[in-house]
Amino acid sequence: MRIRANNPSPMTLTGTNTYVIASADDTTAVLIDPGPELAQHRENFLAELGDRKLSAIILTHQHADHSEMLGSVERWAPEVPVYAVLEKFGRLAPPVADGDMIAFGTDTADVMEVIATPGHTMDSISLIHDHVLYSGDTVLGEGTTIVTHPEGSLRDYLESLDRLIRLHDNGVFTSIEPAHGPTIESSAEVLTYYRRHRLERIEQVKAALGEGARTASAVCDIVYHDVDPSVRGAAEQIVRAQLNYLGALMPEDG
Numbered sequence: 528m529r530i531r532a533n534n535p536s537p538m539t540l541t542g543t544n545t546y547v548i549a550s551a552d553d554t555t556a557v558l559i560d561p562g563p564e565l566a567q568h569r570e571n572f573l574a575e576l577g578d579r580k581l582s583a584i585i586l587t588h589q590h591a592d593h594s595e596m597l598g599s600v601e602r603w604a605p606e607v608p609v610y611a612v613l614e615k616f617g618r619l620a621p622p623v624a625d626g627d628m629i630a631f632g633t634d635t636a637d638v639m640e641v642i643a644t645p646g647h648t649m650d651s652i653s654l655i656h657d658h659v660l661y662s663g664d665t666v667l668g669e670g671t672t673i674v675t676h677p678e679g680s681l682r683d684y685l686e687s688l689d690r691l692i693r694l695h696d697n698g699v700f701t702s703i704e705p706a707h708g709p710t711i712e713s714s715a716e717v718l719t720y721y722r723r724h725r726l727e728r729i730e731q732v733k734a735a736l737g738e739g740a741r742t743a744s745a746v747c748d749i750v751y752h753d754v755d756p757s758v759r760g761a762a763e764q765i766v767r768a769q770l771n772y773l774g775a776l777m778p779e780d781g
Contacts, residue, residue: 528575529704532568534592537758540669540707543592546661547575548639550632555582557631557639558604559654559661560706561596569596569603582631585623585639586611587663587706588651610641612650623652644691646684647672653691660691660700666717668708671724675764681725681772688722732769743767743776 528547535542545568546559556579562568581604586594594616597609608619610629623629625643640655644665654661664672665687674684694700695714703711711717728750735749743766747754751762770776 530568530572530575532562532565532592534563534565534568537755538673538761539592540667542707544704544706544708545572546704547572548631548656549579550582550637551634552632553579555580555632555637557581557583557585557629559585559639560587560593560663561600563592564595564598569599573603581607583607583620583629583639584609585629585654586616587653587661587665588648589613589616590648590664593663593706612643612652625652629654642690642694644687645680646674646687647679649678649680649683651679651687655694655700658699658701660694660703660714662691662703663706666691666703666705666711666721668703668705668711670708671721673761673765674725674768675761676767676771676776678764679768681729681768685722685725688718688725692718692722729769729772732766732773736773736775743770746770 530545531542533542543562545562547556549556556576558581561584584604584607597616600609609617610620610623611617612623614622623641625641627641629639631637642653642655644651644653647664651663651665653663653665674681695718703714705711731750732746735746740746740749743763747763747766754762767776
């Protein structure tokens with residue numbers, strides 16, 4: 528059950544997706560990414576939860592459009608454990624790590640497998656249940672995600688994409704439920720495109736450096752010359768991540 532928050536923006540697309548996944552016997556459930564602190568959104572996902580007992584809340588990464596609702600968690604989910612990589616977001620549970628299995632029901636199938644997918648942020652994780660990958664912001668339903676410096680790492684992101692491609696090839700998951708946008712059925716095609724797109728951007732940055740660009744702003748003028756002014760700042764952060772990957776980040780660029 529996907530519940531979309533009413534927080535559309537250039538960064539969140541049509542809004543942040545919160546997921547409620549019920550147990551096999553339909554008596555308990557897990558919540559993925561509670562989202563922004565919006566009363567209507569909270570009412571919406573609690574309505575989807577219904578009479579099921581909420582057994583666990585899982586955060587895919589730290590960004591406020593995913594985590595802000597945790598600020599009021601004591602009111603709407605008292606005593607429910609919160610699983611996150613960063614200790615400051617967790618509650619009643621140790622920080623999660625790659626390979627952890629988070630149970631949310633009594634059936635052996637009622638588990639979420641944690642897959643470490645750093646890159647978008649250093650604490651980014653994805654989750655696998657019933658051959659579905661819940662990708663957070665690692666893979667989006669539309670367009671491509673951003674990787675910025677120093678919050679993220681392009682090297683880690685490429686390694687995460689490679690890992691997801693291998694998991695898909697091995698039949699571990701078939702479809703993707705992203706934190707923004709619709710379901711992705713053509714998982715292999717999208718993951719391959721994501722990887723190719725990143726490598727193409729890296730080559731464009733190399734070319735900009737070859738033309739004499741020496742700062743993130745100058746590279747951005749060349750590589751992202753057609754970007755909307757409203758997201759120019761994000762584009763420069765992306766360039767910094769690309770320069771850091773290439774070992775070409777200037778001191779003035781951080």
